[in-house]
Amino acid sequence: MHHVGHKFHEVFQLKPGSYTDLPAAKISEMMKSVSLDNAPTQSLLSVVNGILEESVERRNGELPHRVACLLRKVSQEIERRISTQAEHLRTQNNLFKVREEKYQSRIRVLEALASGTREESEIIASQLQHLRRTEKSKEEEKKVDVDVIRLTKEQEDNDIKIAALKQELETTKKANEVLCLQLEAEAKGAEEELKQVSQEYEHRLEELRTKVNELEASSDSKYQKWNKKNYQLQTALNFHCNSMQKLKSSWESIKQDVMKGKKVYAEECNQLGMNLKSLVHAAENYQVVLAENRKLFNEVQELKGNIRVYCRIRPFLPGQKEKQSIVEHIGESDLHVANPSKQGKDALKSFKFNKVFSPASTQVDVYSDIQPFIRSVLDGYNVCIFAYGQTGSGKTYTMWSNWSIR
Numbered sequence: 158m159h160h161v162g163h164k165f166h167e168v169f170q171l172k173p174g175s176y177t178d179l180p181a182a183k184i185s186e187m188m189k190s191v192s193l194d195n196a197p198t199q200s201l202l203s204v205v206n207g208i209l210e211e212s213v214e215r216r217n218g219e220l221p222h223r224v225a226c227l228l229r230k231v232s233q234e235i236e237r238r239i240s241t242q243a244e245h246l247r248t249q250n251n252l253f254k255v256r257e258e259k260y261q262s263r264i265r266v267l268e269a270l271a272s273g274t275r276e277e278s279e280i281i282a283s284q285l286q287h288l289r290r291t292e293k294s295k296e297e298e299k300k301v302d303v304d305v306i307r308l309t310k311e312q313e314d315n316d317i318k319i320a321a322l323k324q325e326l327e328t329t330k331k332a333n334e335v336l337c338l339q340l341e342a343e344a345k346g347a348e349e350e351l352k353q354v355s356q357e358y359e360h361r362l363e364e365l366r367t368k369v370n371e372l373e374a375s376s377d378s379k380y381q382k383w384n385k386k387n388y389q390l391q392t393a394l395n396f397h398c399n400s401m402q403k404l405k406s407s408w409e410s411i412k413q414d415v416m417k418g419k420k421v422y423a424e425e426c427n428q429l430g431m432n433l434k435s436l437v438h439a440a441e442n443y444q445v446v447l448a449e450n451r452k453l454f455n456e457v458q459e460l461k462g463n464i465r466v467y468c469r470i471r472p473f474l475p476g477q478k479e480k481q482s483i484v485e486h487i488g489e490s491d492l493h494v495a496n497p498s499k500q501g502k503d504a505l506k507s508f509k510f511n512k513v514f515s516p517a518s519t520q521v522d523v524y525s526d527i528q529p530f531i532r533s534v535l536d537g538y539n540v541c542i543f544a545y546g547q548t549g550s551g552k553t554y555t556m557w558s559n560w561s562i563r
């Protein structure tokens with residue numbers, strides 16, 4: 158079983174697990190280049206074990222397929238060897254049987270020869286007796302004696318040869334039997350071992366097949382997933398390409414619009430230049446017009462009245478209890494005030510102002526009437542504003558808050 162060459166083992170130093178560092182390409186190369194014919198069976202088994210141990214650890218989808226191929230090859234080689242071994246045993250057995258038959262036939266021949274010699278010597282002895290009885294000549298007697306001695310010797314030689322052959326046959330038979338028994342035991346052991354290994358290997362191969370199937374299934378699902386993603390990406394790409402085309406065309410139209418706009422803009426710029434010229438001309442006249450406008454404005458103010466008198470009626474404050482007013486009438490520019498201590502004509506007095514602000518008037522209302530004086534001040538005219546009234550009537554409130562409005 159182990160008499161075959163060690164080429165496989167020597168070339169690649171394959172021990173269990175030793176090829177785990179080899180890349181898949183190397184394994185593939187081994188599969189192509191290595192002849193398993195010359196590898197010892199122990200090495201093949203070690204390789205199988207190594208591959209199986211490593212394959213269990215590895216989860217790469219590519220390797221199990223190559224590993225399965227290599228294992229299949231190794232398995233075929235082991236099966237071939239088992240059948241060769243059985244054939245060899247059968248041939249040896251037949252050889253032993255033939256040799257045994259040959260020896261048997263030789264023994265039979267020698268036995269026949271021995272019996273023939275015995276018969277011959279008996280005949281000669283009887284002849285001798287007969288000769289003695291017939292008292293033949295002494296010479297004949299002597300001749301017969303010599304013949305008897307020769308035949309006896311021959312018989313003895315033959316007996317020795319037969320015994321030696323018998324012993325040789327026995328020895329050979331025993332040796333053959335022992336050898337047969339040894340070979341049978343060895344063959345049985347090897348067969349058992351191979352059966353066990355084969356079963357184990359089948360079991361592991363089945364596991365590997367399952368793993369390969371799982372890996373194939375997972376790679377299939379991954380492939381489908383990637384296909385789906387690819388399709389999505391393709392769709393998105395198409396969509397973006399379309400939008401790019403649209404953008405390109407819109408960019409072209411915008412470009413044309415911009416070119417048109419540029420032309421229009423240039424024309425408008427020319428127009429604007431011309432307008433600007435007239436504007437500059439107008440601006441030159443503006444100061445004159447402005448001065449005239451200022452003069453006219455202040456003239457209007459003078460015409461409105463250089464001295465103006467306004468009246469503002471303060472509303473009742475939150476804390477005041479008796480909310481009784483003596484103001485009977487509030488007009489646009491006149492005011493009637495009652496005098497309860499007087500009777501008749503003097504009971505009601507009326508006053509006239511440029512404007513009367515009612516208690517409902519706001520600071521903004523008051524300021525809008527005062528505002529033109531501010532402009533007169535800015536135009537260089539002298540203006541004086543002052544408030545007159547009894548204490549708590551709202552002078553500070555009106556003056557101060559009016560300024561703060563601005």
Ligand SMILES: Nc1ncnc2c1ncn2[C@@H]1O[C@H](COP(=O)(O)OP(=O)(O)OP(=O)(O)O)[C@@H](O)[C@H]1O
Binds near residue numbers: 474548553555
């Ligand atoms: N139009 C108004 N609306 C609401 N509250 C006002 C108004 N006018 C005056 N007041 C309030 O009346 C009170 C008295 O006003 P203010 O102090 O302005 O009076 P005055 O005439 O300045 O008094 P004095 O002469 O004592 O200085 C203040 O509390 C002020 O807030």
